[in-house]
Amino acid sequence: AQRVTQPEKLLSVFKGAPVELKCNYSYSGSPELFWYVQYSRQRLQLLLRHISRESIKGFTADLNKGETSFHLKKPFAQEEDSAMYYCALVGGGADGLTFGKGTHLIIQP
């Protein structure tokens, strides 16, 4: 069975500090990995996907197949980064997303 684990329910850092949100996954094949974000009073939206190897809003995520991880990183946190972050995977090309429980990121001024 596929599973996504986000070990931190809450992460609080100061503005300008580096941020790392952890994500580990369990899947027997080669999954597609995503980070979704939900800002206050907004709907869930895609932040980035590993296949694109892109940097969005200063965030990057590297897929480490050996450690089955897809941690989200940003070198300098900004107050507008405060939100709920969900790591998710899809496998087999057919099913819906499997989400982690989410990490609430709070950026303190």
Add this chain to the structure above:
Amino acid sequence: DTGVSQDPRHKITKRGQNVTFRCDPISEHNRLYWYRQTLGQGPEFLTYFQNEAQLEKSRLLSDRFSAERPKGSFSTLEIQRTEQGDSAMYLCASSIWDKPYNEQFFGPGTRLTVL
């Protein structure tokens, strides 16, 4: 087109009643997904459609849950004989299907409260 829409946004019902939620996807999207999200959890996948065909329904939580997408456009999710444990946010998402990593666009959700 302003994105995925869901109706109603909130629903309060009494235990044992039936409820139906509607989802209107982005117009050119052929895939439509339903998720449930309970407090403190991430969204949980329930079912999905490609056009009007329901391709996965084994994840529906019980036989009280059913979904339809009769003309390949909007979809409905029905819960029969609601229970207090059905209280949750029900999310709909849509996407264009040609690759598994295509972005799913989410609606605002329908919050169900079962008294």
